[in-house]
Amino acid sequence: MKIGIFFGGTSREREISFAGGRTVFDNLDKALFQPVPIFVDSLGQFILLDWQFIYKGTIRDFYPPVSALPPTVHHLQVYIESLGELSPDARATAIAQVGRPVQAEELPQLMDFAFLALHGPGGEDGAIQGLLEWLGIPYSGSGILPSAFGIDKIAQKNLLHALGRPTPDFRVIAAEEWDLTDHAATLAYLVRELGLPLVLKAPRQGSSIGVSILKTDDLAKFEAAIDKSLFRKTVTRADWQRLGEQDRIAWVQHLTDIREGIGLPVVVDSYPLSVVSGEASLTTNNQQPTTIYHPEALLTALTEALETAEAVRLTNVDGETQVLVESFVAGREFSCIVVEDPNGLPLALPPTEIVKGEEMFDYRSKYLPGLARKITPIDLPEAKIQEIREACEEMFRTFGFQVYARLDGFVAHDGRLFLNDPNTTSGMLPASFFFHQAAEIGLNPSQFLTYLIRTSLAARRRAGMHPVNLAQLLAKLDTAVAGRQHEATERIRVAVIMGGYSSERHISVESGRNIYEKLSSSAKYAPVPVFLTGSSAEHKLYVLPVNVMLKDNADDIREKIEHAEAGEATHPILERIRREAGDITRTYAGQALAQPRRISFEELAQLADEVFIALHGRPGEDGALQQELERFNLPYNGSGVASSSITINKFETNKRLREAGLLVAEHRMANKLEWQADAESFYRSLETQFPYPFIAKPADDGCSSAVKKIKNRAELEAFCQLIFRTEEDLLAGPAEVLHLGFKEEFPRKDAFLVETLISRDGAAHFLEITGGLLTSYDTNGQLNIEVFEASEALATGEVLSLEEKFLAGEGQNITPARYAPDPAERQRISNEVKAVLRRVAEVLDIQGYARIDAFVRVRQGGEVEVLIIEVNSLPGMTPATCIFHQTALAGYTPYQFIDRILEFGKARVEKAVPAN
The missing domain is CATH 3.40.50.20 (Rossmann fold)
Structure with a gap:
């Protein structure tokens, strides 16, 4: 099909x-x-x-x-x-x-x-x-009418209210009405009717867009929340004049962000400021509003308009005309996927509890692993979970949903159940609720998609679409699915090792799952997910069932392993759902779920023909794991033991490259003992050698954790206090000084690396790049190094974050890098850059594949300078990582690239056998 x-x-x-x-x-x-x-x-x-x-x-x-x-x-x-x-x-x-x-x-x-x-x-x-x-x-999914209901939060509320179903109390504010009423009186009315906190929503957007929680009766915050849901923003002359040039650019970037801002294009209305009832409010000056499409045009328009106007209001042309205001439900938040069973009846999968550090499960918390924990099933008595499931199945029927839906809700502290915001389409990232809950009945993503396609065909046929043709299509698909279950092809067993205990363990799980999914949908490989945990003293390996592999992040996976080792029985609600879903599982998965199982390296060699290491930082990139695998003659991806032990250490890497005549930043190690002995002398020594701003980062961790641009003494002190701390938890004061993000990881070390900040230095063109490479053997057994076109990396902050490097929708990368406007000149510069990256690989004996990060300066006369930042011997392999953009330009699909990496690992072992 x-x-x-x-x-x-x-x-x-x-x-x-x-x-x-x-x-x-x-x-x-x-x-x-x-x-x-x-x-x-x-x-x-x-x-x-x-x-x-x-x-x-x-x-x-x-x-x-x-x-x-x-x-x-x-x-x-x-x-x-x-x-x-x-x-x-x-x-x-x-x-x-x-x-x-x-x-x-x-x-x-x-x-x-x-x-x-x-x-x-x-x-x-x-x-x-x-x-x-x-x-x-x-x-796929629901038809026209249930979809229309599923997007319209106001229609949903009215229907639930009419049917007497429990749902939070609500009011609706129309934009025209809002602009003509006393805002303070409106707020007072809503607080009186609904209480505090208030939840404000854009009624016809996705469930995470245009949502705010108002905790106090603060008028300014209330007005800002209304504006957020209407996708408009007011900026005053005073606010604008307080911002410097770079701050204005950042402000416009945030404003035009479609996830957290209002997006483009916008209508610009200029206003004088008048006073009504003692409160500042906007009244039109009757000028014709202007539509702005481009962020740079918006920068200019705001600057010009605010020279004469006291305030400007920006309204997205596709904004909302109403705001839904709900009472806040204090309690446990959950999300439940409901699917149709083979008989067309709703079947609720195990509901997932969302445990977060902030009150609102917003866009960022929903889609970035590790920010909010997802506990499946929700930690409640079995009877209460069953009540949630039955309520979700009833809502599925009430709204006439088909095939699948995601239903969100709350269990209040008094035990009352509220359902809210049904979604006819769920997020489909690898560990989203969609696949996460399906895995609890034993379906991997590929199998679940097959089931949904089959169920959707049946739903369309029931609704009268081409009944004869769709019956034939269904019969053909059923035959193919049955045949797929009984295939007896010999496939190469690949243990995909993910997780670890570094600050990049969540990204490692994302990488490992991506490799697993690419291999599992192929005819050549049979992947086996293996989770590594423990410590540098002892690496513990566990074979994972699919439901554990698809937990939200590495910490959740480790927790499930610990529960299994403690002999914790399968949750009775999961046993019940698996029985109810038995027909689905038998048809599409073919085998029951198992518990995580501890294995030794010797056992790993028995269950796998080769290994794909999807770990980042230590362990994985340091050679220790490679040494274990070589003991059992297991082929693996990436560089060998000696090379890995060098590239994990950024100081040693820089030293080797400098000795080989390559350009690197001025650098030195800063030691904890030196800091403890005399902190003031320690600081002065660094400040003498490295003028502010400079870069501080761990020397032997992943590529993004705790990499900070240090601009002053206070930030240097905060960095040292955090990285040299003795306790696991972050210190609140220093974390605030360094503006650490929500749940940002910061490892503890006995030393860190200090580097000169690489700057433009008068170059005509200056950019940060990341370049990938792949190695192979020619017919004579000589190593060939294929260097790909590098990507230009654009950071929104002072340095590239972990999310920007690896997570879908976060990073901004241009591939190939924009070295020059003229194509021929761009390619000349690119060839010089690639020659330097190839030289780096030769100096460090990199094998398999790697990612090399660097800055490139192009001088006025065309001279090219490539300054190496770091080398990653096991680069991130998440779906969004830019190495896949580069390999695509070279003609490799992600699967073909992974296949080449595995084939090289096998060839390296075969090549080494005669020498032994």
């Missing part, structure tokens, strides 16, 4: 949709389905996307293409709507560089079935469902 995957879209959740579409593309069982990627841009155009663009980190990394962007001063990344009113020819030119345009009437020729990974308006509101109904294309 040809499966058209619709992803991207017009909504503010388009980046999560893009990442989810990639997950579907990768995890579709290739023995059953042929994926057809239909990227929907933010103008609503359908594009048959060239496969290599699926693996970009964000939409803005490839679309609109760089060549379509107007000349700008600040090089801010934008979506295509920021290019203004484009002509048909300009649209066609932009599309042609990433794929080809597809007209609606052409869709039936391209696909047998549409899998909808779209979110929000235009994706789960009935619009795309209506188009596909018109075209006669069966599609």
Whole structure:
């Protein structure tokens, strides 16, 4: 079957949709389905996307293409709507560089079935469902009417209220009414009717967009929350004049962020300030409002407007006209996936409790691993969990949902159950609720997708779509699924080792899951997920069942292992759900779930033919694990023991490269004993050698943890206090000084590395790059090093964060790097950069593959300087990492790249055998 995957879209959740579409593309069982990627841009155009663009980190990394962007001063990344009113020819030119345009009437020729990974308006509101109904294309999920209900929070509340179902009390504020009323009186009324805190929502967006919690009756915060839900923002002259140039750029970047800001294009209204009832309020000056499309145009417009106006109001052209205000439910928050069973009846999977550090489960907490913990099933008595399941199944029936839905809710402190915000499309990242809960009945992502496609076909047929044709399609699919279960092909067993105990353990799990999923959907490999925990003194290995592998993060996985080792029985609600889902599991998974199992390295050699190490930092990149694997002659990915033990140490790496004549930053180690003996002398010594600002970072950890730009003595003291601390918990004062993010990891060390901040130094062009490479043996057994086109890395903060490097929708990377506007000059510079990266690999004896981070200066006369920052012998392999962008340019799909890495590991062992 040809499966058209619709992803991207017009909504503010388009980046999560893009990442989810990639997950579907990768995890579709290739023995059953042929994926057809239909990227929907933010103008609503359908594009048959060239496969290599699926693996970009964000939409803005490839679309609109760089060549379509107007000349700008600040090089801010934008979506295509920021290019203004484009002509048909300009649209066609932009599309042609990433794929080809597809007209609606052409869709039936391209696909047998549409899998909808779209979110929000235009994706789960009935619009795309209506188009596909018109075209006669069966599609995933709910139909038109339940989708329309699923997106409209106000309609949901009214229906639940009319049916007497428990739901938080609510009121609706219309934008026109809001602009004409006394805001203080409105707030007082809402507090009197609903109490505090208040929850304010944009009623027709995704469940995490335009949401605020108001804890106190603070009028300014209330007005800001209303504006957030209406997707508008007021900026006063005084506010604007307080900002410096860089702060204004950052302000505009945040404002135009589609996830947390209001997005573009915006209408700009200028106002004088008047006083009504003792409160400042805006009244129009009757000037014609202006529409702004581009962030740099907005910078200029704000500066000009606020020279004469006291305030400016920005309103997104696709904002909301109403705000939903709800009473806050204090209690336990959960999310439950409900699917149709083979008989078309709702079956609630085990509800997941969301345990977070902040009151609101927002966009960032929902999609970044480690920020919020997901506990499945929710930690409540069995009877209460069953009550949640039954309530979710009833809501599924009440709204007429089909195939699957995600239902969110709360269990109040008094035991009352409230359901809220049903979603007809769930996030489809590898460890989202969608796959996380399906794994609890034994289905891996590939198997779950197959089940949903089959169930969707049945739902469309029940609704009257092409009953004869769909019956034939169902019969054909059932036969293929049954045949797939009884295949007896010999596949290469690959142990994928993930986790670890470094500050990058969560990213390691993301990498490991991605490798597992790429291999499991192939015909060549049979991956075995293995989790590593313990300490540097003892590496503990555990074979994981799929439900444990798909826990939210490394800490959750380790906790499940500890429970299993303590002999904790399977939760009775899980046993019950697995019985109820028995027909599904037997048909699509074929085997029951097991418990995590501890294994030795000797046992690892028995259950795997080779190993893929998906660990980051120590252990994994330091050679210790490689040494263990070599004892049992197990092929593995990446560099050997000696090379790994050097590249894990950034100080030793820099030293070797400098000795070989390569450019690196001035550097030295800063030791804890020296600091403890005389902190003041320690600080003065560093300040003498390294003028502020300079870089401080661990010398032997991952590539992003605790990497900080130190700008003054206070930050240096805070860094030392944190990295030299004796206790596990972070120190609140120093963490605040360094502006550590929510749940940001900061390892403890006995020494750290200090480096001169690499700057432009008068160069005509200056950029940060990250370049990947792959090695192979030629026919004579000589090592070949293939260096890929490097990516240009754009940091939103002072240094690239872990999220920007590895997580979908976070990082901004341009591949290939923009060394020069002229193509020939760009390639000349690129070739020089690649020659330096190849030399680095030779000096350090890098094998397999690697990622090298560097800064590039291009002098006025064309001279190229490449300053190496660090080398990663086991680079991140998350779905969004830019090494996949680079390999795609070289013609390798992610699976082909992984296959080459594994083949090299095997060839290296075979080559070493005669020598032994």
